[in-house]
Amino acid sequence: MKKIAIFGAGGFGKEVMMLIEQINASKLQWQILGFYDDGVEKGTIINEYEVLGNLADLNAVTGDISVAVAIGDSQIRFDIISRLSNPQLSYPVLMHPNVLTGKYVTIEEGAIITANNILTVNIEVGKFVILNLTCTVGHDAILEDFTSFMPSVNISGGVVVREGVYVGTGAQILNNIEIGAWTKVGAGAVVKESLPAHCTAVGVPAINVKYHE
Structure with missing residues (x-):
């Protein structure tokens, strides 16, 4: 079995631990080591697993270890990955056994796809993408690196979501935009038209309410 640790011991980290346990229940693949987190004291026990250290400790680990970066915020996840310099770390795709995928779906390293997602056909999922519970992704969609989709997001066919976008719970993105x-899309928003980079959009229909770095 391959060894795996989770970076991020918060709520989503606990959910990713559950995801790995459910993968193992379907087919034993992972030896779970525990958590790493910069904000939780080493030795803390969370849901029966130990916090083994912080990011510096993870960079000092010897031996091959897989890491799931369980941080929902796109920017923070990007920053953490940019600081992980240990060449012995690898970043597997973690996908719940009940995820439904069609043909010609590509999923790159570090992606985390939780239970009840549906990905149809001809879809590109980039590096370190998060698809939280019960999202749907339509045909010919492109989800670039570090994008984050909270529970029950619906992504229609032909949608392109550029790097680092964060989409809140229950948002809907209509076809070919x-x-x-x-950019950040608020919870429950309905995106009917294309949105520029580095903005925050909310509402039905979603409108750009501010720009940010």
């Missing part, structure tokens, strides 16, 4: 890099 593009969301610019590092």
Whole structure:
């Protein structure tokens, strides 16, 4: 079995631990080591697993270890990955056994796809993408690196979601539009038209309410 640790011991980290346990229940694949987190004291026990240290400790680990970066915020996840320099770390795709995928779906390293997601056909999922519970992704969609989709997001066909976009719970993105890099879409929003980069959009229909770095 391969060894795996989770970076991030918060709520989503606990859910990713559950995901790995459910993967193991379907087919034993992972020896779970525990958590790493910069904000939780080493030795703390969370849901029966130990916090083994912080990011510096993870960078000092010897031997091959897989890591799931369980941070829901796109920017923070990007920053953490940029600081993980240990060449012995690898970042597997973690996908719940009940996820439904069609043909010609590509999923790159570090992606985390939780229970009850549906990905149809001809879809590209980039590096370190998070698809939280019960999302749907339509045909010919492109989800670039570090994008984050909270529970029950619906992504229609032909949608392009650029790097680092964060989409809140229950949002809907309609066909053949593009969301610019590092934009944030509020919970429950309905995106009917393309959005520029570095904006925050909320409402039904979603409108750009501010720009950010």
